[in-house]
Amino acid sequence: MKLAILGTRGVPNNHGGFEQFAEYFSLYMANKGYDVSVFNSHTHPYQEKEWNGVKIIHKNDPEDKIGTAGQFFYDLNCINHCKSEHFDVILQLGYTSSSIWSKLLPKNSLIVTNMDGLEWKRSKYKKPVRRFLKFAESLAIKSSDFLVSDSIGIQDYIKKTYNKESKYIAYGADAFTTPNEVVLNTYYVKPYNYNMLIARLEPENNIESVLDGAVLANTKEIFLVVGKHDVNKFGAYLKNKYKEHPYIKFVGGIYNLDHLNNLRYFSKLYFHGHSVGGTNPSLLEAMASGALIVANDNVFNKSILKDNALYFKDEKDVCRIMDDAVLFEKYKKEFKNNNVKEIMLNFNWDLINSQYEEYLLSKLNSNA
Template identity: 65%
Template sequence: MKIAIIGTRGIPNYHGGFEQFAEYFSVYLADKGHEVFTYNSMKHPYQEKTYKGVHIIHCNDPEDKIGTPGQFIYDLNCILDARKRKFDIILQLGYTSSSIWGKLLPKNALIITNMDGLEWKRSKYSKPVRQFLKFAEKLAIKSSDYLISDSKGIQSYLMNKYGARSKYIAYGANIFNTPNEKVLQQYNVEKHKYNLLIARFEPENNLETILDGAAISNKKEVFLVVGKHNVNKFGTYLKQKYLNSENIRFIGGIYNLEHLNNLRYFSNLYFHGHSVGGTNPSLLEAMACNTLIIAHDNQFNKAILKTNAFYFNTAGQVKEFLEEINKGQHKDKTLNCRSDIEKFFNWPLINKQYLDFFNECRK
């Protein structure tokens, strides 16, 4: 097949979850003998025309000059280019800035869209933006031939809201097998004597609830907060609020995967506060790193973690977990999480499920 992947900033991954998936899946497809093209922003650090057998198409992306509207122009440029190339399948990852151009998608290709999470629920967006995102969601469903949901919660939502069928295929992760305790020295922590939170600084990730619990806990173990806290008002607010909580350390974003995985692996408790839709990549990565997870109590997290985690809704519950639980007491949960990654969320399996679905769609 001749296959295109649009909707990301490009490969290899320098940005996030969809880019990581696009990298893994496109290389997998190329290895299987398919002709694969991924669309990259012209601002992407990788400027070659191929990557491990995958063709790279660089398109103009003015986001750095004009901000968010540039994302819409970039997606338009990708779609206009795709019209010229006679693809069999176009895999569209997300819809936020591309669905308004849905009528321009080539008619001779099957359009398969991964619907991502419930973007319109994100509180960082203003009411008009959230209304637009609901509209964009509807447009994406109309302009797609087939839909993919990366969580069963999203799959149910699409059926209940729109009567739209979608194929459930989760995200993936790689088991972490190379722990290196020396990494901890760079962060001034000791194994199993610190707790960890990795998240974007957005209210729906429940950082404030988690950190309120850490602040009032009588057990003052180091609490590391990983994420870019200096890019929005919410991050500035949180850092100021916990200024006098000496155990809470805001250490910024970490982009060294080895360091992230070792911090996860050697943590005592790992907190996951995400509450807005989809299979969150960072949750699967934590499961693959032998973490004991304390997750926000919602259907998306429970669908993945089942009984292999503890769940919170309030700061008081966070406080209790910090004071009463340690990782060594719950090896069954950490081992079960790791086992689930190996059985259900490993990248070779996820890649095969996508390719099998493509073949089904072409019948």
């Protein structure tokens, strides 16, 4: 199989969930002997043409000059390259900025698309953009030979809305087994004496509800907000709103996985507010690190966490949970053990990667 992975800013990961998956899966496939290429933005800090056996194809990405619109041109450049070099399978991660070019995809390649979350539901977008995203979703459905859903909720949605089958394959994570308190010194926190969240600072991640709850709570422990706060208006708005509350600390993006794992492991409460579709990678990582998770009450989070988390709907729930002194001692060990076991059984990277490999091979062979 000659495989191309399209739709990310590139590997190694320094951005987000799809990039992380592309990193793990491309390395897995290269180690298995497949011919694997990943498209990288020309602005990606890694500038070599190969990474651990994975071919890197840099393409012009004007996002740094013209903003979000640049993603469309970047995807166009990647798709045009696919027309000049034959790939057996093109694995598209997401569809937002690539589906409008779907007619340009090569007819002699198998197109498999991971449908991501319900992008058109994201409240950060204005109504015209959300209408476009719904249209882009339908284009991706029609133009793909096969579809992958990263959650049962998305799989059900695609079946109900488009009467299309999709293969459920989640993201992966590695169980965290090497806690090291020394890492905490970098962030001026002490074990089990702080709360935290990790997210892109966007409205649908319910960050404002979580932080409003922290303000309402009588407990004023340090609250670490991990995520780039200087890349959009909402991030700047949040940082300004809570500037009078010194215990709420915006620490920016952190991409050192060992640091993130230790911060999650030693946190008192870990808040996961994501509400728009998909199996979020940061949720699996929180489970794998043994954090006591407080998640937004929605079908996507509940389908993964089941009964092994606390849930909130609004800032009042957050306040109540933060002020309940017995929850940590009551649930930490039980939820930790159950979540780590779930990761090891159903979400480990070897399993996820092998599921993708088997699925792509089966579809390639059936279309030979």
